[in-house]
Amino acid sequence: MTLLxxxxxxxxxxxxxxxxxxxxxxxxTLLGEESYAPYDKPPLSKEMILPDGDPAPVPLLTDEQLAxxxxxxxxxxxxxELDVSARTVTTDAGEAIAFDRLVIATxxxxxxxxxxxxxxxxxxxxxxxxxxxLRTGLATAGRVVVIGAGFIGAEFAAAACRHGVxxxxxxxxxxxxxxxxxxxxxARLAEVHAAAGNELVTGxxxxxxxxEDAVRAVVLNDGRRLPADLVVVGIGATPATGWxxxxxxxxxxxxxxxxxxxxxxxxxxxxxxDVARWPHPHYGYDLRIEHWTNxxxxxxxxxxxVTGAAAPTPTVPYVWSxxxxxxxxxxxxxxxxxxxxxxxxxxxxDLVAAYVGTVxxxxxxxxxxxxxxxxxxxxAITAGSVWADLDLVPAGV
Amino acid sequence: xxxxxxxxxVDDLQPGTSMIVEGTDPxxxxxxxxxxxxxxxxxxxxxxxxxxxxxxxxxGNELVCPLxxxxxxxxxxAPLCLPATIALxxxxxxxxxxxxxxxxx
Ligand SMILES: Cc1cc2nc3c(=O)[nH]c(=O)nc-3n(C[C@H](O)[C@H](O)[C@H](O)COP(=O)(O)OP(=O)(O)OC[C@H]3O[C@@H](n4cnc5c(N)ncnc54)[C@H](O)[C@@H]3O)c2cc1C
Ligand code: FES
Numbered sequence: 036m037t038l039l040x041x042x043x044x045x046x047x048x049x050x051x052x053x054x055x056x057x058x059x060x061x062x063x064t065l066l067g068e069e070s071y072a073p074y075d076k077p078p079l080s081k082e083m084i085l086p087d088g089d090p091a092p093v094p095l096l097t098d099e100q101l102a103x104x105x106x107x108x109x110x111x112x113x114x115x116e117l118d119v120s121a122r123t124v125t126t127d128a129g130e131a132i133a134f135d136r137l138v139i140a141t142x143x144x145x146x147x148x149x150x151x152x153x154x155x156x157x158x159x160x161x162x163x164x165x166x167x168x169l170r171t172g173l174a175t176a177g178r179v180v181v182i183g184a185g186f187i188g189a190e191f192a193a194a195a196c197r198h199g200v201x202x203x204x205x206x207x208x209x210x211x212x213x214x215x216x217x218x219x220x221x222a223r224l225a226e227v228h229a230a231a232g233n234e235l236v237t238g239x240x241x242x243x244x245x246x247e248d249a250v251r252a253v254v255l256n257d258g259r260r261l262p263a264d265l266v267v268v269g270i271g272a273t274p275a276t277g278w279x280x281x282x283x284x285x286x287x288x289x290x291x292x293x294x295x296x297x298x299x300x301x302x303x304x305x306x307x308x309d310v311a312r313w314p315h316p317h318y319g320y321d322l323r324i325e326h327w328t329n330x331x332x333x334x335x336x337x338x339x340x341v342t343g344a345a346a347p348t349p350t351v352p353y354v355w356s357x358x359x360x361x362x363x364x365x366x367x368x369x370x371x372x373x374x375x376x377x378x379x380x381x382x383x384x385d386l387v388a389a390y391v392g393t394v395x396x397x398x399x400x401x402x403x404x405x406x407x408x409x410x411x412x413x414x415a416i417t418a419g420s421v422w423a424d425l426d427l428v429p430a431g432v
Numbered sequence: 433x434x435x436x437x438x439x440x441x442v443d444d445l446q447p448g449t450s451m452i453v454e455g456t457d458p459x460x461x462x463x464x465x466x467x468x469x470x471x472x473x474x475x476x477x478x479x480x481x482x483x484x485x486x487x488x489x490x491x492g493n494e495l496v497c498p499l500x501x502x503x504x505x506x507x508x509x510a511p512l513c514l515p516a517t518i519a520l521x522x523x524x525x526x527x528x529x530x531x532x533x534x535x536x537x
Binding site: 100 | 501
């Protein structure tokens with residue numbers, strides 16, 4: 036009998052590593068539908084598509100680390116069904132794998148647009164194949180349209196313009212990222228596109244994609260037609276839980292878990308990473324977080340739960356994004372607070388924004404190109420320190 | 433053969449801050465914890481390329497990498513949380529008179 040991990044990416048691989056670090060000695064089977072050896076996701080929209088970047092996926096483990104992990108790594112195998120009472124996972128090849136413990140780490144699937152599947156030149160960006168196709172496409176593309184100006188769309192646009200192509204971003208909100216960061220800060224981030232020579236069209240949705248076999252244009256709801264031979268759809272993602280539909284596990288925008296990431300009502304079954312919704316210890320309410328460090332944190336929580344060790348110290352949410360040579364770092368939950376301070380811009384490499392809760396405590400921060408300040412904000416958010424007392428930025432700026 | 437590098441004068445490094453020791457290759461970072469004690473580690477995070485001497489954050493006797501939040505024990509270099517799984521090299525620190533020196537192997 037084995038501890039079975041389904042999904043061989045960040046959350047799955049880190050869970051295996053964390054288990055071994057905690058001294059878990061039993062057999063581990065790691066199942067992944069992709070055929071590549073486990074690789075990291077963030078570089079897909081960054082160095083892997085830059086003209087001078089390395090196109091190869093960035094491995095999550097060296098050969099030596101993989102050997103030390105002692106996992107039965109089964110690539111190119113998709114889990115298609117879970118039987119909770121029989122404690123088996125069935126693969127797309129029809130094999131039933133028996134487990135004593137299961138970790139669900141299948142991540143998310145990018146949303147797309149109707150008709151996108153049948154048109155060449157329309158892509159999402161979630162895996163190594165997507166990145167390779169986009170890199171090839173960029174070498175010959177004339178006009179690129181990015182639908183959605185969130186993190187992945189913005190990172191792609193930044194990398195694409197390095198190929199010397201004209202990029203237009205289309206964003207349905209009036210200001211990109213305003214649902215997370217507010218309009219003021221969203222605007223100070225989004226100004227970078229124009230500063231770099233890309234065009235940003237906001238406040239309008241996409242009506243349809245035009246083309247026969249290959250995409251020719253993106254038609255907007257206001258009738259505008261944006262010619263395009265390469266289109267990236269970056270409009271978010273949904274939890275990859277389709278294979279669990281018949282399992283009876285509780286699923287509502289992610290797999291519902293308890294504090295130690297045990298799936299509610301399913302002893303010995305855990306979920307980790309982008310797919311998991313769980314009561315975040317710092318907040319006390321349920322969150323599902325699509326950030327890289329969250330997958331690492333989850334791995335440590337599960338390893339502690341499986342081995343009976345003390346739960347690791349909780350961390351507040353953190354995400355970074357690299358765009359146009361600048362690094363944005365966001366810590367905490369800006370959307371839960373109100374803006375107390377903002378200065379600078381992304382293109383200037385000096386943006387700082389602080390968000391406070393009802394008693395003035397720092398609850399979120401956005402910092403560009405200043406990791407030291409970011410770390411101070413992280414500490415303050417963790418401690419619930421009052422922003423005005425911190426003196427982290429020069430007064431009056 | 434071990435080599436000794438002058439890092440800085442004792443008062444030049446504020447408690448709670450870090451610096452890169454000039455002339456070291458691979459780079460060595462010198463850290464001073466709040467209690468005033470000095471520690472020396474490899475400058476580059478063991479996860480990816482990131483300078484801990486320049487941007488690392490000291491929390492108690494631990495060092496946090498601000499890129500992906502790996503934590504290391506400053507005394508032993510041991511990785512304390514993911515994504516780090518490899519220890520940071522540590523170096524001996526010697527204080528002589530007013531000077532702080534690190535000793536590389
Ligand atoms: C392009 C891109 C850029 C990003 N950049 C950043 C960034 O800069 N900073 C940041 O903090 N976060 C970033 N993220 C988010 C971060 O990478 C994710 O939070 C992280 O990868 C989550 O890990 P995961 O293992 O939960 O999910 P995933 O990485 O999505 O992995 C899930 C894996 O499960 C596999 N799988 C799915 N279903 C099945 C099945 N039925 N059977 C077998 N295998 C299956 C999938 O093929 C996939 O390999 C980025 C994500 C992407 C896509
Ligand atoms: S580079 Fe230090 S944690 Fe990733």
